[in-house]
Amino acid sequence: MRASFDYFVDREGLAHVVFDMPDRRVNLWSRAVLDELEQVLAELTGRGDLGAVVFRSGKDDSFVAGADLDMLAAIDSGIEATALARRGQAVFQRVADLSVPTVAAIHGACVGGGLEFALACSFRVASEDEVTRLGFPEVQLGILPAWGGTQRAPRIVGLKNALTLILTGKRISARAAERMGLVDRAVPRAQLTTVADEVARAAIRGSELPGGPGGGGLAGLLLEKNPIGRRLVLSQARKRAREETGGHYPAPFAAIDAIEVGLSQGMTQGLEAEAEAVGELAMTPAARNLIWLYRHGEAARRPLSVGTARPIRRIAILGAGVMGGAIAEVAAYRGIDVRLKDTDVERVAGGLAHAARIARRAESKGRLARREIRDLMHRISGTTKYTGFGTVDLVVEAVFEDPEVKRAVLAEAEKQVPEEAVLATNTSSLRVDDLARALSRPERFGGLHFFNPVEKMVLVEVVRGERTSADALATLHGAARALGKTPVVVGDGPGFWVNRLLMPYLNEAAHLYAEGVSIESLDATIEEFGLPMGPFALLDEIGLDVAARVGRVLSATYPERMRPHALLHRLETMGRLGRKSGRGFYRYKDGRRLEADPRLKDELGLPQPPGAEGNEAPVYEADALWARCLYPMVNEAARALADGIVASPADGDLALVLGIGWPPFRGGLLRWADEVGLPRIIDRLDEWTAAIDPRFEPSEALRERARWEGGFYGTPRDRPRSLRPAGGSRPAGGRLEDAQPTLGEGF
Secondary structure (H helix, E strand, O other), X not given: OOXXXXXXXXXXXXXXXXXXXXXXXXXXXXXXXXXXXXHHHHHHHOOOXXXXXXXXXXXXXXXXXXXXXHHHHOOOOHHXXXXXXXXXXXXXXXXHHOXXXXXXXXXXXXXXXXXXXXXXXXXXXXXXXXXXXXXXXXXXXXXXXXXXXXXXXXXXXXXXXXXXXXXHOOOEOHHHHHHHOOOOEEEOHHHHHHHHHHHXXXXXXXXXXXXXXXXXXXXXXXXXXXXXHHHHHHHHHHHHHHHHHOOOOOHHHHXXXXXXXXXXXXXXXXXXXXXXXXXXXXXXXXXXXXXXHHHHHHHHOOOOOOOOOOOOOEEEEEOXXXXXXXXXXXXXXXXXXXXXXXXXXXXXXXXHHHHHHXXXXXXXXXXXXXXXXXXXXXXXXXXXXXXXXXXXXEEEXXXXXXXXXXXXHHHHHHOOOOOOOEEEEOOOOOOHHHHHOOOOOHHHEEEEEXXXXXXXXXXXXXXXXXXXXXXXXXXXXXXXXXXXXXXEEEXXXXXXXXXXXXXXXXXXXXXXXXXXXXXXXXXXXXXXXXXXXXXXXXXXXXXXXXXXXXXXXXXXHOHHHHOOOHHXXXXXXXXXXXXXXXXXXXXXXXXXXXXXXXXXXXXHOOOOOOOOOOOOOOOOOHHHHHHHHHHHHHHHHHHHHHOOOOOOHHHHHHHHHHHHOOOHHHOOHHHHHHHHOHHHHHHHHHHHHHHOOHHHOOOHHHHHHHHOOOXXXXXXXXXXXXXXXXXXXXXXXXXXXXXXXXXXXXX
């Protein structure tokens, strides 16, 4: 039985093979599907009338979206991972060994194992449609392309291009793929079938084929034929990988090694090196954590199972500041009409200008064409009144973080929109239920907490207030997905999840600075741990005024442990607001961060760094520094989980990876805490409580978690031996498509 493949052979001997997995939105490779493909290849090989084969997808917007991550997640050993790699290699080699030409007709996602399959074909024709993207995301999941990708890519597009594709996980358009030689033709979608068939029939006739440049160009050919040049390129690739990964991700180095073996010792040895490498990588903590995160991210992007979401076609945004303008640009980019309102024309113009700047930056990076910018900006209209609000589906309030102002603006807007419209606040710290008191329809109200910069940050905390209805929650969740974001539903409470956990971390950094720890040493220690920037650099990015304001909101509810250190308020009053004011903990010039400001300690009257003359400040080891910052986060996470702020530890970990850039290779704060061991964390917190301050007192919620054998993620029998998702909400199967662990900046 072949459930996923169908084919027919026409009168000219051209076989048309259609890959269409039943009951799946996209085509994926699984063991069963590989078996089916092998059966198709055996049947085709036995035909005497076969002249060529065209492979195409039966899906509307996907060719092959890689391997089924459920299959990868079920792997229990390196031996099993190597065996699966050899199995995929063998099936794809049968495609390459067919005695007739083969053509891959590509429309939609062609990534991971999908691209490896296409490279095994003789020719590739791709549609120019926006949904068509080609790439190798495996390294971003802690593994490597192991079904021939590390071997065929360098031979087809040249060494440098192959390294770029494999090491970055970058997904490229059909046009870019044609220029690179990854595909032979990029054509309008309407012509894809015709051109693919023409290429196949030309191959049957032995005619000259109309192809792209191919081969990686002359420079690529010279590098491949020149061992010295090859070694130089590979050495540079290893150097860049060390700089960009900090040594935390082994997959890029394994991929480079496999490529080198294949180019120096031949295809057979290269395939074996590829298979052995994935066997070693699949069991590493980095791969387990990255695949787990990706699968949970996929689950988070699915529609909610409760409530009926209202389609979002028109959005109104209240407040044309930095956040409002950025939300407007993101919505317009996604094809949604936006009405941007503020109190005066100058403010509206500023919001429109900010949206345009974001769009122009996208143009400079090749993500938007000038015509697309024009169309995008035409979808945004500004106003100082409520004209046009009568037809909106969603209102997003993004005004100043003042509860009285927000309540007044929301109450006024509610009177201008349809009764079925949903209202949302973009507050970063205020309680949704407090703001809902001003509304006559609080059941149609919730929170959409975007993170700055909106155009880059993937996370949106979807806040459910006590009176938020299931339909409103589903609409808010759907709106976040429509904007291309990953929504995580959170309960109402000061700071919600991310900022509530971020505040103890940042506050502890301020305490350490006041004790004499230098800005540079603490930031460097945290970056070596794996976060994208240290706490002082992050405070400067957020803005010291914003951090102080959020701290005041949180300390009003949790005064015993959330009181902001006094120096945060002093920096705010001194006008040291961070990057936006040109000085904070660091100095800035033209928006570029320079060195830590050497005058700051004198201005604040604080001790000089350890080692300075006459200074007796304590000297901390690196592990003590990051423990002082991170263990209080774990403590607060236990409290927030007990308060029901997130539904599961998995939701909380995903939010922290996407929201503050928690190192993806560590899985998440709570997975990492389980690895460290909650009893160990509690012991350190107890020590600091006695020696430093009661703010470190381990919560009863944390002590209760420690009584469980498995900590946050349950008992050992519930936890994964390998790649199975752990505890909390268990995500369904994913796909090896668009895998992109995202770094964040918080607030």
